[in-house]
Amino acid sequence: MSLVGNWSYPTAIKFGAGRISELPGACADAGITRPLLVTDRGLADLPITASTLGIMRAAGLGAAIFADVDPNPNEKNLAAGVTAYNAGGHDGVIAFGGGSGLDLGKMVAFMAGQTRPVWDFEDIGDWWTRADANAIAPIIAVPTTAGTGSEVGRASVITNSETHVKKIIFHPKVLPTAVICDPELTVGMPKFITAGTGLDAFAHCVEAFSSPHYHPMSQGIALEGMRLVKEYLPRAYADGTDIEARANMMSAAAMGATAFQKGLGAIHALSHPVGAVYNTHHGTTNAVCMLAVLELNAPEIAARFDMAAAYLGIDGGFDGFRAFVQAFNDSLGIPRKLSDMGVGADRISELTAMALEDPSCGGNPVTLTAENVSALFRAVI
Template structure:
């Protein structure tokens, strides 16, 4: 009999619309934030829109400073430097601005600013999160510039333990930002390749959440509609970066994916986390490449579920095969490589990748309980392009 026992949470306050980001100073004051640390990545830090937001903060009377020493896959060292900057500047909050790396780092900095135990003590294992001082977590306003990770509505951060070359999920319910500003204007300059990779990341979140073997009808419904929005708007945003309605809908679909994946993620993310730690590759691109291979590996269990999804999305071909064909066609249209070999990842570390993937927390949410040997086979299939 299906287990119908569950505990559900849905995320934070979200404001959607063009130029929402320009209200940043007003929103900080409303939330009692007087000295925010503005956390972003090095590439964004050099852009005029960051200067404008910092200027608006200062005009609003905020004691704001910039921190941007963050890698594309943020490390524990990045977080430690951010905490040091937070304390030196006597900050009381964080504005996290950027893609998943900046949002994850910003949330982790706000979380760790006044904790006594080290970062890795709060890895998402068992009840580690209860070790944290909840009252010490600083408030965060999140402004995503990509429509991919959905970290702006998440209760965790994915941080790389550089010493052990492994990605770890740091979790606490209090890490959820107090406010999210979804502003399509800040996404306009995102290059097509990043629009594609992050958009497919949003699809992977919604898709794996939809397929996860846990009881959460709310998340399942959110995931289905999130995928419909991606089907309708990702290619528009890719081909026309200044299409603000398409950018808006992709931001919403991204937040929906991260809302839904509290139901669970699966093999795509288990392998992508492993490869990201080992090769420092882009997380969204890895999920995009891995998607059809993981779908095929789960086919026997998710066939009926994917057939229902196919009908909702109104795809031209029916059933599981029709959905898989749509995924492959979408990847081709977005110029996503077909294999991991196409981005320089070979099979030489297959044993290590398999060992890491089977231990990754996301593996527990895969529809099929894959063994280490099966993860090895799945990884090699994605290297060679064998579907």
């Protein structure tokens, strides 16, 4: 079976090995003649970035790059990116990288023409209508990890550097005009990033599948996304050059982010404040939090995960699924507690308050309270 396709759900996706060569055509289709490639510091000097800049240069698109992006990008990174974009006279963004590069790149394209502060566009009610939609620059997204799925998302997560709170900034036009999913770009990912990003995709699928909201399309996508991670993440982890495994994980990442239109839940409500305060890796944090959240949600989700377990080839229904999650984490080198990642129990009350403010709470099947969230933090720390 050929792992190549041209998809338009949720946006136009050029999928397949070697398709980064089609970047100039994607820019032309989007009307971009002077792109700014936005990525993170860790990727800036890697060969995949140099070769992508070479493709841009050869096509007459220049080779402008902005890489002053933290692992959990903040409004200072954003302000610097907007300055670079406007100073360079750019007319579009190539968002290149994992979640941080993709999220920050999308926000540079969004904010370059706005006059209000970014916090005015938080994903609350209809705040997105405050933006000047005509001033949003076109975005080409090029993921280099297989996790967040930000390449198919209409929002970005930006950390407020003063309050250490992660905010979700939303606008429909933040959805990239086109996406190039080239699994060859993920071959060089180290094992711990392969594991952490892959489990981020898994968490997106698990939470979307758990969400009580009605969205059958997302429900189906979430289920198949879980299967792809189960089958192919161990292969990608064992052999980073396994292109079939890398391609299927790249699909699972896009599927997870498409599915969570149905909602996220307590896993993300916990991991967002932990990441903001302790700067932990997001996907790895999600993986550590997953088991305790499954326990909390068991009364509401056990029946549907009985069905999911059967589809996934896991014996024992929901209980079997929980046992699988722990064994899966262990096999991928994921720590069992957040204390192993430098998270202390001394700030649980603060983390609990931040978690209860996180918009992910709304998609959890069990109502989150100060009592059960603090209990979750005690369990996972």
